[in-house]
Amino acid sequence: MSSEPRFLIVDDFSTMRRIIRNLLKEIGYANAEEAEDGVAALSMLRATKFDFVVSDINMPNMDGFALLKQVRADETLKGLPFLMVTAEAKKEDIVNAAQNGANGYIVKPFTKATLEEKVQKIMKQHA
Amino acid sequence: MGHSDGFTQHPIEQAVAQTAPPAPAMDVWGDPANFRPAPAGPGGAADDEAHGAGGGNTELYQRIGHLTRTLHNALRELGLHESLADARDHLPDARDRLAYIARVTGEAAEKVLNAVDRARTVQDMLAGGAKGLESRWAAVALYADGGAERATPAGCELIGDTRSFLRSIDEQAVQTNAILTEIMMAQDFHDLTGQVIRKVVALSQELEEQLVHLLIDATPPEQRRRIEPARLEGPVVDAGQRTDVVTDQAGVDDLLASLGF
Numbered sequence: 259m260s261s262e263p264r265f266l267i268v269d270d271f272s273t274m275r276r277i278i279r280n281l282l283k284e285i286g287y288a289n290a291e292e293a294e295d296g297v298a299a300l301s302m303l304r305a306t307k308f309d310f311v312v313s314d315i316n317m318p319n320m321d322g323f324a325l326l327k328q329v330r331a332d333e334t335l336k337g338l339p340f341l342m343v344t345a346e347a348k349k350e351d352i353v354n355a356a357q358n359g360a361n362g363y364i365v366k367p368f369t370k371a372t373l374e375e376k377v378q379k380i381m382k383q384h385a
Numbered sequence: 386m387g388h389s390d391g392f393t394q395h396p397i398e399q400a401v402a403q404t405a406p407p408a409p410a411m412d413v414w415g416d417p418a419n420f421r422p423a424p425a426g427p428g429g430a431a432d433d434e435a436h437g438a439g440g441g442n443t444e445l446y447q448r449i450g451h452l453t454r455t456l457h458n459a460l461r462e463l464g465l466h467e468s469l470a471d472a473r474d475h476l477p478d479a480r481d482r483l484a485y486i487a488r489v490t491g492e493a494a495e496k497v498l499n500a501v502d503r504a505r506t507v508q509d510m511l512a513g514g515a516k517g518l519e520s521r522w523a524a525v526a527l528y529a530d531g532g533a534e535r536a537t538p539a540g541c542e543l544i545g546d547t548r549s550f551l552r553s554i555d556e557q558a559v560q561t562n563a564i565l566t567e568i569m570m571a572q573d574f575h576d577l578t579g580q581v582i583r584k585v586v587a588l589s590q591e592l593e594e595q596l597v598h599l600l601i602d603a604t605p606p607e608q609r610r611r612i613e614p615a616r617l618e619g620p621v622v623d624a625g626q627r628t629d630v631v632t633d634q635a636g637v638d639d640l641l642a643s644l645g646f
Contacts, residue, residue: 269576271491271575271579272491272495272574273491273494273495273498273573273576274573274575274576275500276495277498277569277570277572280498280502280566280569281566281569282568284566291417299627302595304456316580318391320556345577345580345620347592347620347632347636347637348629348630349630349631349640350629351627351638352631352637352640353644356644356646358643363641364634364637365631365633365634365636365637365638365639366573366577366620366624367570367573368574368634370570372565372634
């Protein structure tokens with residue numbers, strides 16, 4: 259991973275994308291871009307190198323689960339750290355995310371400390 | 386009865402198209418005469434059948450005729466009932482209002498985030514300026530310490546107080562930034578409420594379609610197509626009454642840990 263990891267924030271709500279972007283900046287990750295759904299995210303991931311994905315689940319066109327599956331099925335993207343940040347609190351969805359290869363799962367509303375903890379933990383695992 | 390004829394002449398899709406803007410329920414139903422049951426009186430089919438079947442069955446057929454009439458009236462009442470038609474007619478308006486709420490709250494959240502960004506910039510400038518001034522005052526303090534002829538005791542005290550104040554500005558900027566982060570985080574309500582609103586809008590869309598079908602077909606309520614809940618539910622609004630959801634991040638972490646993640 260490069261010295262300044264590049265994040266992709268995927269959420270259909272611009273407010274949430276902005277909040278996550280600002281939080282990442284506060285915890286030391288200023289290099290971030292945004293996508294509004296899984297389709298746009300996948301296109302960006304295939305076009306440019308990213309080091310970390312922070313994705314919502316419930317989105318139009320392509321949801322976070324579908325995006326995760328596409329990422330894990332892609333030879334060049336499959337090792338990408340993938341953190342779910344979502345309002346979906348069903349145990350079934352959490353298990354589903356884990357079984358499909360998500361590296362972390364945060365339920366909204368969340369705190370800066372929670373995001374920082376999960377991001378740092380995943381960063382360490384992929385160092 | 387003429388129900389089947391009435392329905393084949395008014396396919397659902399065609400009728401839905403015709404009801405935008407919604408037409409009175411009667412227009413959707415077609416000719417009410419089509420729904421009139423066979424008369425139970427002399428010359429009617431029910432009467433003929435009753436006589437043909439024997440006097441013992443007369444009461445039975447009368448009851449069936451009565452039930453048929455009651456059912457027909459109930460169905461017609463259901464189809465023509467103003468409140469039902471009104472409910473259907475008001476759903477688009479309700480959706481528009483919800484969409485308005487989502488839009489306005491979204492704009493408000495963006496305004497707050499813009500204000501937070503501006504406040505951070507101002508705060509950073511203030512802290513940076515204070516830091517620069519403090520280092521300059523540090524040089525003055527060093528000079529003043531050289532002897533009484535360089536600064537009076539009151540002057541030395543003023544220098545100390547000024548440096549202390551400038552340092553506190555930097556500390557207060559850290560606190561202010563933490564508060565600004567809280568304000569920023571609180572704007573996540575837009576995402577959470579927005580998801581709920583989107584789900585309610587989708588449900589109201591379903592409901593409207595169901596009402597249109599009901600008005601057209603006059604099917605009994607228990608045969609109405611069930612509104613299937615979307616698999617992804619969005620924010621949990623009744624966590625206290627459910628066991629299939631987690632209520633906080635600790636619940637997520639415990640669940641994942643139990644699975645070995």
